[in-house]
Amino acid sequence: MIKHFLSLEWKSFFRSASFGKSLGIKIFMGFMALYFMAMFLIIGVALYPILNDQFPEQDPLVVLNGFLFYWILGDLVFRFFFQKLPVMSVKPLLTLPIKRGKVVNYVLGKSAFSFFNFLPLFAIVPFGITLMMKDYAPGLVLGWMFAIYLITLIINYLNFIIESFSAETELSFLPIILLTGGLFALNYFNIISFTDIVGSGFNAMYQSPALLVIPLAILVGLYLFNFKLLHKKLFLDSGLKEKVQEVNAANLEWTKNFGDIAPFMQLDLKLLWRNKRTKSSVWMLALGLFYGLFFYPQPMYQNMPWFFAFIGVFVTGIFLINFGQFIPAWDSGYYKLLMSQNIKYEQYLKSKFTLMALSVIILFVLSIPYVYFGWKILLAHFAAAIYNLGVNTHVILYGGSFNRKKIDLSQKAAFNYQGTGAVQWLIGIPLLLVPMGLFALFNFLIGFEIACLILAVLGIIGIVLHQKIMTFITAKYLESKYKMIDAFDQNN
Numbered sequence: 001m002i003k004h005f006l007s008l009e010w011k012s013f014f015r016s017a018s019f020g021k022s023l024g025i026k027i028f029m030g031f032m033a034l035y036f037m038a039m040f041l042i043i044g045v046a047l048y049p050i051l052n053d054q055f056p057e058q059d060p061l062v063v064l065n066g067f068l069f070y071w072i073l074g075d076l077v078f079r080f081f082f083q084k085l086p087v088m089s090v091k092p093l094l095t096l097p098i099k100r101g102k103v104v105n106y107v108l109g110k111s112a113f114s115f116f117n118f119l120p121l122f123a124i125v126p127f128g129i130t131l132m133m134k135d136y137a138p139g140l141v142l143g144w145m146f147a148i149y150l151i152t153l154i155i156n157y158l159n160f161i162i163e164s165f166s167a168e169t170e171l172s173f174l175p176i177i178l179l180t181g182g183l184f185a186l187n188y189f190n191i192i193s194f195t196d197i198v199g200s201g202f203n204a205m206y207q208s209p210a211l212l213v214i215p216l217a218i219l220v221g222l223y224l225f226n227f228k229l230l231h232k233k234l235f236l237d238s239g240l241k242e243k244v245q246e247v248n249a250a251n252l253e254w255t256k257n258f259g260d261i262a263p264f265m266q267l268d269l270k271l272l273w274r275n276k277r278t279k280s281s282v283w284m285l286a287l288g289l290f291y292g293l294f295f296y297p298q299p300m301y302q303n304m305p306w307f308f309a310f311i312g313v314f315v316t317g318i319f320l321i322n323f324g325q326f327i328p329a330w331d332s333g334y335y336k337l338l339m340s341q342n343i344k345y346e347q348y349l350k351s352k353f354t355l356m357a358l359s360v361i362i363l364f365v366l367s368i369p370y371v372y373f374g375w376k377i378l379l380a381h382f383a384a385a386i387y388n389l390g391v392n393t394h395v396i397l398y399g400g401s402f403n404r405k406k407i408d409l410s411q412k413a414a415f416n417y418q419g420t421g422a423v424q425w426l427i428g429i430p431l432l433l434v435p436m437g438l439f440a441l442f443n444f445l446i447g448f449e450i451a452c453l454i455l456a457v458l459g460i461i462g463i464v465l466h467q468k469i470m471t472f473i474t475a476k477y478l479e480s481k482y483k484m485i486d487a488f489d490q491n492n
Contacts, residue, residue, distance in 0.1 A: 044126030143209035264351030288318025309439035312384025390462025
């Protein structure tokens, strides 16, 4: 059965509409994996001499065991944000004559072979080999290494439990932050010394390998608990809820001032406010608007005027970036229906453009108080806003024509990477790096005012050529129309 499951996954990968993009991402992730493996390997080789040098009076193994508490907290937080159970990918199996228990076991068993579980071994194994070369008992060292791996698997399954109980809340990351932050605070203020508790536990398992039965029993218990939770929730209609809410319909009469794109704007505004995922784009406005407060009050950034352009693009373009990068994937759930209507594609794209342009103007106006930190900041923000209007809006719309990944709007917003592909990574270059690079170059060669002028001129050129650029972008979308329809029909 496992062979059958693996065969289906292999076929789904190569037959996916986003195969090319997925392959590119996987190659990139492969290089990142090699990088982290190399880093952990270097750490593992250097760990013993470093600990021996910094703590000459103590046993390096005992010292390391004392620091493992921080590794457990860090690993748990990192996994919560980046490691998810592939539940959606196995839901199609539920239509086949396969027992649900086998599907659940496959999902949970597959997670045990995650890269996250093997990465620590690249540090632990070299360190263990070094210990054996330093005349530590090989059997005891191997037992200690096995204990580390058991704890890694415990973190793996504990993460899924925490995620399962926090998934229903909008701020799903709060439970893990409160848990790990609380444990860290208790240890930091010496209320409960978890470093001593964890360190003593690993020391005890090193000295008495028979104690390995304790983490093994915990691991089995967590696996069974995960099995019970997933078995209960893994249904084809598990996303459907019986919760009834009163509908508060907003009056969007003001959108009629935008003429023939008004219906599309109303649709976009309702989409933004009525769905968990899109709401994050609205709440991110506050974060983007106050982004400058992390830098401008600090004197060191006042002497870095080339950095003002980056902040300006980000502050005035936070909605543009956060919302625009997933056009038209926001509409993927009903894209086929939308495309079957007698509508002009140009009007559909124009509504997206107008929404992003309005956000840039509003955010610039709201960012005017940054003049308190100097007129140069206001000037840089103004130039960045013009650049966003004339260049970045078109760039992000064009990038959207390559989107092939479906987005489930009902899913939680926090740390949800659904719909993210190679496009989102590549589009960041012209969005942020190009204006920052141009600004820095002309600021260095000529001066600050000329650098601002260059950004503004580029933006003005984009505004003047808006109609021609939109015609070109529309043609690109029409060319990819049926590819998008096919891709959005898949769970990729």
